[in-house]
Amino acid sequence: MQQYTDQLVESIRQRLAVGDKRAREDCATLIKAAPDVGVMLLAVVEERLGDFDAARQAAQKVEEHQLQTAMELYSSARCFQAMHALMEVGARRQKIPLAWAQSLWGVGRYEQSYAAFEAEATRSSSSAEAVARFAQSAIMLGRGELALPVIDQRVEQHSGCALQGGLIWYDQDQERSAYCFRRARALEPGIWQALIGEAACQPKEQRLDRLQALAGQLPEGDRAAAMLAGHMYAAEHQAPFIGQSPLVLKAGLDSASTDGLVLECGVYFGRTLNLMAQWGVEAAHGFDCFEGLPADWNGQEASGAYSTGGYLPVVSESVQLHRGLFEHTLQGFADEHQQSQIRLLHVDCDLYTSATEVLKAFGPMLQSGSIVVHDDYCGYPGWQGDEFRAWQEFTGDAGVAYDYLGFGLLGREAAVRVRSVQS
Numbered sequence: 001m002q003q004y005t006d007q008l009v010e011s012i013r014q015r016l017a018v019g020d021k022r023a024r025e026d027c028a029t030l031i032k033a034a035p036d037v038g039v040m041l042l043a044v045v046e047e048r049l050g051d052f053d054a055a056r057q058a059a060q061k062v063e064e065h066q067l068q069t070a071m072e073l074y075s076s077a078r079c080f081q082a083m084h085a086l087m088e089v090g091a092r093r094q095k096i097p098l099a100w101a102q103s104l105w106g107v108g109r110y111e112q113s114y115a116a117f118e119a120e121a122t123r124s125s126s127s128a129e130a131v132a133r134f135a136q137s138a139i140m141l142g143r144g145e146l147a148l149p150v151i152d153q154r155v156e157q158h159s160g161c162a163l164q165g166g167l168i169w170y171d172q173d174q175e176r177s178a179y180c181f182r183r184a185r186a187l188e189p190g191i192w193q194a195l196i197g198e199a200a201c202q203p204k205e206q207r208l209d210r211l212q213a214l215a216g217q218l219p220e221g222d223r224a225a226a227m228l229a230g231h232m233y234a235a236e237h238q239a240p241f242i243g244q245s246p247l248v249l250k251a252g253l254d255s256a257s258t259d260g261l262v263l264e265c266g267v268y269f270g271r272t273l274n275l276m277a278q279w280g281v282e283a284a285h286g287f288d289c290f291e292g293l294p295a296d297w298n299g300q301e302a303s304g305a306y307s308t309g310g311y312l313p314v315v316s317e318s319v320q321l322h323r324g325l326f327e328h329t330l331q332g333f334a335d336e337h338q339q340s341q342i343r344l345l346h347v348d349c350d351l352y353t354s355a356t357e358v359l360k361a362f363g364p365m366l367q368s369g370s371i372v373v374h375d376d377y378c379g380y381p382g383w384q385g386d387e388f389r390a391w392q393e394f395t396g397d398a399g400v401a402y403d404y405l406g407f408g409l410l411g412r413e414a415a416v417r418v419r420s421v422q423s
């Protein structure tokens with residue numbers, strides 16, 4: 001099936017290049033075989049063939065019905081190819097700017113995507129949704145404060161903006177953050193994340209009680225219960241929350257008190273690796289097969305998710321990439337660097353089995369003062385069985401004592417500092 005849809009995408013591309021109207025027929029066939037990709041391409045096809053009304057209708061349809069699905073599909077190889085086709089044809093830029101910005105994000109062009117979101121959010125007639133999406137992209141690039149001027153103008157009217165505002169303000173002014181979370185709930189009572197965010201704005205000693213009291217107020221379902229359980233775990237360990245999730249990684253870096261290697265296991269398009277370079281890390285190593293998760297991830301993502309289609313991402317000069325499955329790359333690297341210790345280890349590989357491989361190879365290089373940042377540590381359905389479990393087992397077996405430095409407020413991240421290792 002994938003080969004068939006790839007052929008159709010290629011045929012559309014070739015036909016469009018010469019203005020051949022049969023691209024429309026290919027598109028209709030593609031919509032039957034792969035609706036998500038097909039509908040997205042239809043907007044481009046119509047525009048290229050000069051039917052702007054049809055293009056606008058198709059574009060609207062994409063905006064309304066397909067964007068969410070497309071976002072979920074981004075990490076699959078098929079969508080990656082489709083996104084590249086889209087980018088080559090390029091016409092979405094004017095017609096459906098938010099989808100265009102999201103497409104850029106989906107293929108790892110983070111800076112271009114950010115610029116596209118920013119352009120859309122700062123237009124005089126921008127929508128609140130565009131502002132909320134801009135804030136999200138700014139947060140994911142660790143610069144949420146740059147979105148505050150536009151976010152603050154929408155907090156009173158739009159729940160999504162209020163929620164993003166709550167996250168960004170959290171690290172600077174928790175009273176303002178709590179106000180944003182309350183506002184989000186007033187505008188949309190179903191936003192249970194805002195309830196949890198507001199509880200996290202309480203003084204540390206009152207947080208646990210406040211979170212416990214939420215149990216009856218949250219909607220039924222795994223996500224809310226899992227996030228509450230993750231927050232209770234974090235509150236029990238008295239570590240601070242951090243509003244913008246990538247800043248958990250930054251807090252780890254800022255707290256590192258030993259020299260040594262900076263390693264990331266799980267690179268994908270290099271977003272967090274490049275962030276570390278921007279934050280001053282002079283040399284870092286990134287490990288990834290670049291073919292996505294090697295197995296299904298407990299109902300969250302299918303095997304192959306987060307594939308770059310085998311492409312190596314563009315990374316800063318200070319970063320060295322090591323391509324391959326962890327079982328083939330990590331131990332050799334650890335053996336070559338036996339004398340080194342770890343300054344910071346970023347574990348962002350989602351699966352229990354992958355995190356276990358990481359800790360088997362690099363765990364023995366941790367020293368007192370080393371930092372480990374886990375990207376998917378707690379607060380989502382099944383969290384106790386993934387990176388969290390791998391870390392608990394490793395530290396228990398190896399006699400490693402550690403302290404929590406911070407947890408992502410509405411995310412899943414946790415940063416720890418190793419206190420001592422058994423000699």
Ligand SMILES: C[S@@+](CC[C@H](N)C(=O)[O-])C[C@H]1O[C@@H](n2cnc3c(N)ncnc32)[C@H](O)[C@@H]1O
Pocket residue numbers: 265266267268269270271272273287288289290291292293294305306307324325326327348349350351354357
């Ligand atoms: C969630 S992504 C990493 C995201 C990235 N740090 C970022 O900030 O955008 C997880 C990555 O782990 C990689 N991965 C997971 N298990 C792996 C394994 N056993 N060997 C190699 N790569 C693996 C996948 O290929 C994928 O790129």
